[in-house]
Amino acid sequence: MDWQQIIWAGLLAAFLVMGFPAAKRLLQETPEANASDWGSFLLPVILVVAFVMLLMWLV
């Protein structure tokens, strides 16, 4: 394990520690979503996945 990996691991661990309270707060503040809201999110994400798979097939 080289020094870059040690620093990278430290940075990721710091992000986890610092991000945990923010995630907890965000989860409490986030408004409830209905099925139509999730549909409006899932549709473009599914298209992105299909597009990435197409690019992977093309290269």
Added chain:
Amino acid sequence: MATNIATARSEAAVLSTNKLIRNTYTLLAMTLIFSTFTATLSIVLQVPSGIAFGSFIGGILLVWFVLPRYANSAAGIGIVFAVTGLLGLGLGPMLTQYLALPNGPQIVATALGGTGVIFLGLSGYALTTRRDFSFLGGFLFVGFLVVVGAMLVNIFLHIPALSLALSAVIIMLMSGFILYDTGRMINGGETNYVYATISLYLSIFNIFINLLHLLGFAGDD
């Protein structure tokens, strides 16, 4: 009278939103050009991986500790350029490695074009539908923390399949962040174009490097 005041307020809100969107996309375009310039410089000058790694870490630390202090002042724009320049510089050795592959230039160009299509498509979708994606906030942030935890574990385990799976999940999460951030700009959740720019830039940056990872795997014979 009350209707006139309400209409005037509504017009002011629309003008303010349009100004925020215009400023954000202008700054985003400029920082992407600057970032491309520093990444090219890093490739041409063959910047050593230690320096590139240092500049990458420097960019992240600027976002965490310096940007929040200056985001509401003109200095915030300078910090955004410093962050994007350092992150671009940090890409040099990785891009050099990909470009050295037999079909490397094609892979890098495809990742670049693919990232552009994904960003423009998602931004166009969010701007056209004008939907409020604020319900995604908690889900995306918790999802990102889980990914960071898995990345941390994989530093010690070195599982290539997990690394590829994480790249795919990061692309999906960053796509969600683009919808979320654009929705916040449209619906008044974000009023600072410095924060809006850096959020969108980081999503684009993450999509690019993870798409490059997946395409590098797919194109490696």
